[in-house]
Amino acid sequence: MRIVSFNANGIRSAASKGFYDWLAKHKADVVCLQETKAQEHQLGDALFRPKGFHSYYRDATSKKGYSGVAIYSKKEPDQVLTALGWPDFDEEGRYIEARYGNLSVVSMYFPSGSSGDERQAFKFKCIDWITPIFDAWLKSGRDYVICGDWNIVHTRKDIRNWSSNQKTSGCLPAERAWLDTLFLERGWVDSYRSLKPEAEDYTWWSNRGQAYANNVGWRIDYQVITPSLRERLKSCEILRDPRFSDHAPYTVDYAT
Template identity: 80%
Template sequence: MRIISFNANGLRSAATKGFFDWLPAQQADFVCVQETKAQEHQLRVPEMLPAGYTAYFRDATTKKGYSGVGIYTRREPDEVRTALGWDEFDEEGRYLEARFGNLSVVSLYFPSGSSGDVRQQFKFRCIDWITPIFDQWLKSGRDYVICGDWNIVHTRKDIRNWTSNQKNSGCLPEERAWLDTLFLERGWVDSYRHLKPEGEDYTWWSQRGAARAKDVGWRIDYQVVTPSLRERLKSCAIHPTPRFSDHAPYVVDYL
């Protein structure tokens, strides 16, 4: 089983840069996209509906052309869920779950706080609110793969400029401590870190300066899985080229 997670920073923009030309050769079973930045009718066009896949989307209703998530799947899901029960989060188009038997594949776009204190406080509220939901998922007995842009680095190995970013959203001690609780206490598994304990690869680069050329990046895109899937993690790869977005597709193979 192969799953791709990719923040497109505008799926129509990524399409013009060749994302859907690149995708067929990847032979993925599921493709989770974030930041579609479009309404569903703008995405259900031939050039963005690759052969062999069924597409599902959850748009932002609060602001057109904002946020939005999607899942492309080769298998017909048993059920698709588009809301977690808090309108302030759901209506920004941040969660989509497709269920296949005991497997849940989730496309998640966690808020950024980089625009200022108001959004950072919203991000903290989201952390407090979603943690019990993650706990419920763990207790459910289902196999979960949570794909997406979490907008948080976890460790020093996940960001090039560790020291200078300690006061910046996405690298705040409180945010990283939350990932500690998920990965080290609750049992969620960071697929990349499990497969590459010493890896120092990144999935996002600022568009300022020459950050990408110098590989001054952050690893903020994850596939986080339930402990039941730990031993099924086979391999992973981040694809910084070709360049479709300020993020790179993150690909995981499962046994």
Template identity: 75%
Template sequence: MRIVSFNANGLRSATKKGFFDWFGQQDADIACIQETKAQEHQLQGADYRPAGYGAWFRDATTKKGYSGVAIYSRREPDEIITGLGWEDFDEEGRFIEARFGNLSVISMYFPSGSSGEVRQGYKFRCMDWITPILEQWLASGRDYVICGDWNIVHTRRDIRNWTSNQKNSGCLPEERAWLDKLFHEHGWVDSYRHLRPEGEDYTWWSQRGQARAKNVGWRIDYQVVSPGLRDRLVDCAIHPEPKLSDHAPYVVDYRE
């Protein structure tokens, strides 16, 4: 099973840049998209509906052209869930879950706090709110693959400029400590770090300056899996080329 996670920074824009042409070459079973930045009715044309895949969306209702998540799948899900029960989070179009038997595949777009204190405070509230939900998922006995832009780096290997970003959203000690707890205490598995213990690859680059050309990046896009899937992780790849967004698609292969 091959799963793609991709923050499109606007799915219409990424499509014009060749995302679905690239996707058609990946032989993927599922694609989890974040930041569609569109309403579902704007993504109905053949350009957005690759042959052989169904598509499911959760748009933002708070502001059009903002956020939004989607799942494309070869197999019809048994169930689609588009919210977690907190309106502030759900209505920003940040969560969609497809269930296939005992497997849940989630496309999640975690908030950024880079615009200022208000949004950083909201991000911290989201971290506190979702922690017991993540614990419930682990206790449920289901297998989970949580794809998405988490907007947090975890370790020094996940960001080029570690020291200078210690006071910036996405690299704050409190944010990284939260990931520490998820990965090292709760048992969630960072698929990339499991498969690439020494890897120093990035999935996002600022659009300012020459960040991408100089590979001054951050790894903030993950496929986080429940412990039962650890031994089914086979391989992974980050695809910075072709340039489809300010993020790169992240692809993981799972043993069936």
């Protein structure tokens, strides 16, 4: 089973750069998109319902043309969920979940705090609110794959300029400490780090300067899995080229 997570930074923009041509050749079973930046009624072109996939979107309702997540699935899910119960989060179009038997695949776009103190405060509020939800998922007995842009690096290996970003949203000590609790205490598994414990690859590059050309990046896109799926991890790849967005697609192959 191949699952792809990709922050499109505007699905129509990614489409214009060849994303759907690439997708047709990539043999994905489930594709989790974030930051679609569109309302579903704006995606009437058949391109946005890729052939061979069932397509599901969760748009932002609080601010049109903002955020938004989607799932494309070769197999029709048993159920699709689009809300976690907190309107401040749900209405920004940040969560969609497809269920297949005992497996849940989630596309999640976690808030960024880079625009200022107010959004950083919201990000921390989201962390406090969603942690018990993650705990409940762990205790549920279901297998979970949480795909998405988490907007947080975890360790020094996940960011090129570690020292200079200690006061930057996405690399704040308190944010990284939260990932410590998820991965080191609660038992969630970072699929990439499990498969490549020493690698230093990135999934996002700033559009400023020559960040992409010089590979000055951050690894903020994840597939976080329940411990039950660790033994099913086969391989993973961050697909830096071709470039459809300021993020790279992240692919994981799981044994079935």
